Amino acid sequence: MTAEPLNARGDVAFIDFDAGEAPWQRALRHLVKRRAAIAGLGVVLFFIALAVLAPLVSPYDPLATNWGAVRKPPTMLHPFGTDEIGRDVLARVIWGARASLAAGLVSVSLALAVGVPIGLVSGYVGGFVDGTLMRMIDAVLAIPFLILAIALAAFLGPSLTNAMIAIGVSQTPIFARLTRGQVLSVKHEEYIEAARAIGNPHHRIVLRHIFPNIVPPLLVQATLAAAAAIIAEASLSFLGLGEQPPDPSWGSMLNTAKNFISQAPWMAVWPGLAIFGLVLSLNLFGDGLRDALDPRRG
Amino acid sequence: MTAFLLRRFALILPTLFFVSVLIFGLQQLLPGDPAQAMAGEDQDPAVIAFLRQKYHLDQPLPLRYWYWVEGIAHGDFGESIRIKRPVRDLILEKLPVTAELAGLAMLVALAIGIPAGIIAAVKQDTAIDYGATMAALWGLSIPNFWLGILMILLFSVTLGWLPASGFVTPAESLKQNLLTLIMPAFVLGNAIAAVMMRHTRSAMLQVLSADYVRTARAKGLSQASVILRHALRNALIPVVTLGALEFGGLLSGAVLTEQVFTIPGFGKLIVDAVFNRDYAVVQGVVLCTAFAYIMLNLFADIAYALINPRLRV
Numbered sequence: 001m002t003a004e005p006l007n008a009r010g011d012v013a014f015i016d017f018d019a020g021e022a023p024w025q026r027a028l029r030h031l032v033k034r035r036a037a038i039a040g041l042g043v044v045l046f047f048i049a050l051a052v053l054a055p056l057v058s059p060y061d062p063l064a065t066n067w068g069a070v071r072k073p074p075t076m077l078h079p080f081g082t083d084e085i086g087r088d089v090l091a092r093v094i095w096g097a098r099a100s101l102a103a104g105l106v107s108v109s110l111a112l113a114v115g116v117p118i119g120l121v122s123g124y125v126g127g128f129v130d131g132t133l134m135r136m137i138d139a140v141l142a143i144p145f146l147i148l149a150i151a152l153a154a155f156l157g158p159s160l161t162n163a164m165i166a167i168g169v170s171q172t173p174i175f176a177r178l179t180r181g182q183v184l185s186v187k188h189e190e191y192i193e194a195a196r197a198i199g200n201p202h203h204r205i206v207l208r209h210i211f212p213n214i215v216p217p218l219l220v221q222a223t224l225a226a227a228a229a230i231i232a233e234a235s236l237s238f239l240g241l242g243e244q245p246p247d248p249s250w251g252s253m254l255n256t257a258k259n260f261i262s263q264a265p266w267m268a269v270w271p272g273l274a275i276f277g278l279v280l281s282l283n284l285f286g287d288g289l290r291d292a293l294d295p296r297r298g
Numbered sequence: 299m300t301a302f303l304l305r306r307f308a309l310i311l312p313t314l315f316f317v318s319v320l321i322f323g324l325q326q327l328l329p330g331d332p333a334q335a336m337a338g339e340d341q342d343p344a345v346i347a348f349l350r351q352k353y354h355l356d357q358p359l360p361l362r363y364w365y366w367v368e369g370i371a372h373g374d375f376g377e378s379i380r381i382k383r384p385v386r387d388l389i390l391e392k393l394p395v396t397a398e399l400a401g402l403a404m405l406v407a408l409a410i411g412i413p414a415g416i417i418a419a420v421k422q423d424t425a426i427d428y429g430a431t432m433a434a435l436w437g438l439s440i441p442n443f444w445l446g447i448l449m450i451l452l453f454s455v456t457l458g459w460l461p462a463s464g465f466v467t468p469a470e471s472l473k474q475n476l477l478t479l480i481m482p483a484f485v486l487g488n489a490i491a492a493v494m495m496r497h498t499r500s501a502m503l504q505v506l507s508a509d510y511v512r513t514a515r516a517k518g519l520s521q522a523s524v525i526l527r528h529a530l531r532n533a534l535i536p537v538v539t540l541g542a543l544e545f546g547g548l549l550s551g552a553v554l555t556e557q558v559f560t561i562p563g564f565g566k567l568i569v570d571a572v573f574n575r576d577y578a579v580v581q582g583v584v585l586c587t588a589f590a591y592i593m594l595n596l597f598a599d600i601a602y603a604l605i606n607p608r609l610r611v
Contacts, residue, residue, distance in 0.1 A: 135309070139316030142588040142595075146550030147568065151584045154572035155327040231441050235554055238443050239569055258447050258558065261462075262455045272444035280439035287435070 027216070030292035037288020043281035047274075051097040060088035062095040062248045071264040081266040084256060092248040093270050099242070099249040100278060103164050103233030104226035110168030111175050112222060118172070119179025124187060124206050134180070137173040145170045149232055153241040160233075160249070163242040167232045171225050178221055182214035216293040223286035227279045234275050250275050302603055310592060317588045318370070321581050322363050328577070331355075336379060336577055370585065376578030378571075385582035388567060393586075395465060396563035399486065399555070400548045402479055404541070406487030407494050412537065414491070415498025419506060420525060430495060437492030442551050446485045446558035453481060463560035482559045486551045490544050497540050501533040508532075535602075542598035549587050 021029075031037060050057065066086030074081045080089035122133040140148070152166035186192060187210060195209045236242035237251025245252060250271040257268035328335040333349040349355070353376075354362045369376070375385035418430035454462035460481055466474040505511060506529055514528045553565030560566075564583060571579035 132312075135312040136316050138309075138313040139320050139588075142313060142317050142591050143320070143584055144546035144550045144587055144591065146553055147584055147587050150553065150568060150572060151321075151324055151580055152327070154575075154580050155324045155577070227439070234441055235443065238441075238554065239557060239572075241572065254441075254444060254447065258450075261447060261451055265451050265455075268444070268447045268451065272441065272447065275441050275444065276439055279441070280435065283435055283439050 023216075027289075027292045031288060034288040034292065036284045037292070040281040040284030040288065043277060044285060047097050047278050047281075048101060050094055051101050054095050054098060058091045058094045060091040062087065062091040063246050064088075071260065071267070073264075074266055080270045081264065083253070083267050084260055084264070089253075089267060089270055092253055093250070093274050096248040096250045096253060096271060097274065097278075099160055099237070099247070100230045100233055100275065102160070103167060103242075104230045104282075106164040107167035107171060107229040107233070108222050108225045110165065111171035111225060112218070114168075115172040115175025116179045116218065118176040119181075120183060120206050120211065122176065123180040123183025124202070124210065130180070133176070137176050140170070141173045141177075143170075145228075146232060146235055149236060150239065150241060153236055158241045158244060160237075160243040160247075163233055163236040166236070167229050170232070171229065174225065175218065175221065178217060179214060182217055183210055186210055186213050220286055220290040220293060223282055223289055227282035227286065230275065230279055230282070299603070303600065306596060306599055310596060313592060314589075317592070318367055318585070319363070321585050321588070322366050324581060324584075325577060326359075335575065375582035375585070378576050378579050380571075380574040380576050385578050388579060389564070389582055389586055392562065392564045392567045395561060396549075396552050396556070396565060398468075398475075399479060399482055399552060399561065399563060400545075402483035403486035403490065403548060403551075404544075406483050407490035407544075408541070410487070410491035411494025412498050412534070415495040415537075416502055416525065416530060416533075418495065418499045419502030422503060427499075430499070434492040434495045437488050437495075440488070442485050442489060443554040443558050445488060446481065446555060449481045449485060450558070465561045465563075478559075478561075482555045482561060485558070486548065486555045489551060490541075490547060493544055493547070494537065494541065497537045498533065501536050502529060505529045505533040540598075542594045542601075545594045546587075546591055549591075 064087065066082065069078065069082045069086045071084055072078055072082045072086075078088050078090065080093060083089055083092070118133055118137070122130045122137075143151070148170045149163070149166040152169060153163055156162040156165065183206075192205060192209055195205050200209070233242055234249070234251035234254070237249040238255045240252070240255065243249030243252055245256075253271040254268060257264070257271070260267055325332055331346075333346045333353070333355050334341065336349050336353070337345050354365045357365070373386055375389070377384055378388060381388065414430045414433065418427045421427050450462045453460045461474075461478050463478075465478050468475045508529075511524060511529050514524045519528075549564070552563060553569060555561070556563045556565035557569055564587075568580060568583040570576075571583070
């Protein structure tokens with residue numbers, strides 16, 4: 001059954017939804033119609049599979065050097081060529097997916113775990129608490145994302161773990177701000193007033209009634225933030241502040257490749273293409289998810 | 299308007315306070331004795347004792363913060379441990395280089411982003427619109443340091459048209475200066491152009507359906523006149539003010555771009571300082587960028603409020 005709700009002018013507004021359909025089912029139905037988003041999801045899943053199955057699918061040990069095959073162009077034996085100490089570039093690209101995906105997952109989880117509770121408290125409690133928390137968040141936002149991540153990585157010491165912490169901390173304000181905004185927009189809704197009227201304690205109202213209703217925008221932001229985190233990790237590794245050699249990471253591979261650009265350009269092409277492909281796919285999926293979860297977009 | 303300005307200024311003070319606490323607090327993340335960490339490989343007890351005294355490390359934390367803020371207020375950002383020069387001088391020396399790069403990058407962003415956004419909005423839901431939207435997504439997804447490497451490969455290594463790295467000041471040779479900055483400015487401006495294109499497209503779409511644009515069309519004005527004289531003039535207001543907020547992205551990008559093209563600017567200063575464990579320089583650069591970002595935000599808000607009276611209340 002297709003409902004035909006009336007808008008304010010009395011016209012029939014053709015919003016395509018089924019009265020018996022749950023919101024997530026509607027979102028899923030809209031998402032599968034978006035081919036670019038589904039293609040993006042497919043590429044992301046491909047990279048996840050590559051990272052998980054790296055020991056099985058990688059043709060060589062990513063750390064194994066071969067002095068007889070230094071800076072060899074792509075051949076059947078080494079489809080992506082070899083690097084400056086004879087390591088297989090394809091194997092390093094496959095294993096490098098682990099660092100990038102870990103950065104996306106861990107940084108965003110950290111940002112969600114810290115930012116969402118701050119936003120919930122700030123938006124729900126309001127007043128002085130809100131003012132103080134938001135000024136603190138403004139302070140973190142005032143420092144450009146990568147500059148803050150570089151500064152944190154500098155003081156914590158260069159490593160993939162510290163890079164992920166630094167990226168997570170830098171992304172926390174985005175989630176805190178988004179959550180606060182969403183809480184402010186729903187906290188005066190009738191169902192929240194009703195939950196309050198029947199005597200629910202505050203923590204129950206926040207966790208059981210407000211939080212489930214603000215998950216969709218957080219989900220979209222998490223997808224886009226994962227894309228940003230992957231670029232940030234690659235940037236930090238490129239600067240030497242992320243994954244440390246000889247462990248493979250796309251950013252650190254590009255850092256080395258830049259020194260051999262005229263002799264071995266293939267060293268720069270594949271890791272860059274991998275970052276670009278994964279980030280573009282996450283952005284396509286995130287854009288599609290946002291459209292699918294937005295009821296106004298039909 | 300005065301009330302708006304006062305309220306906006308009042309919000310800045312606590313933000314600046316928290317920014318200063320955050321940047322000062324970075325020092326506390328150093329494992330072990332900060333004086334030993336700052337001394338780096340030079341573990342001479344005399345140097346460590348000097349650093350401990352210089353940075354008041356033997357004093358309680360709040361007092362140390364006070365000394366630090368007092369120094370900053372007097373323009374004393376500390377001294378570079380490696381270069382043995384005041385951090386303020388280093389920042390003032392590198393700032394013009396990054397400012398020129400950022401300015402050129404912004405020009406590139408405006409030159410690409412705004413026309414692309416206008417065309418995408420006017421040709422909404424056509425192949426041109428989809429193409430421009432995909433190009434913007436491409437610009438947002440491509441890591442700028444990779445784009446920089448690819449451009450060096452094409453324009454320097456293969457074609458030999460442009461220098462691969464280095465920097466020449468405009469005073470030395472304006473032509474060489476521009477030649478060295480073309481590629482970095484494009485690389486840096488590329489992502490901002492994508493953001494600008496998205497903003498312009500959505501602002502133009504809103505304006506194009508407004509009554510006054512319909513009236514302009516009804517009067518029989520040409521399409522070009524409607525778009526450029528009536529729609530664009532209003533659509534650009536939020537876009538230009540939003541452009542100020544892209545400053546953060548510009549600075550983050552400059553760090554990487556300067557590294558790829560070996561440009562001796564602000565970004566290279568902070569990266570070199572990180573590897574030299576020159577913590578005073580790191581703190582100084584972060585503080586300056588944060589201050590500049592807060593001020594630009596303030597100017598953007600004021601400009602927006604001046605243009606849009608509804609925001610003043």
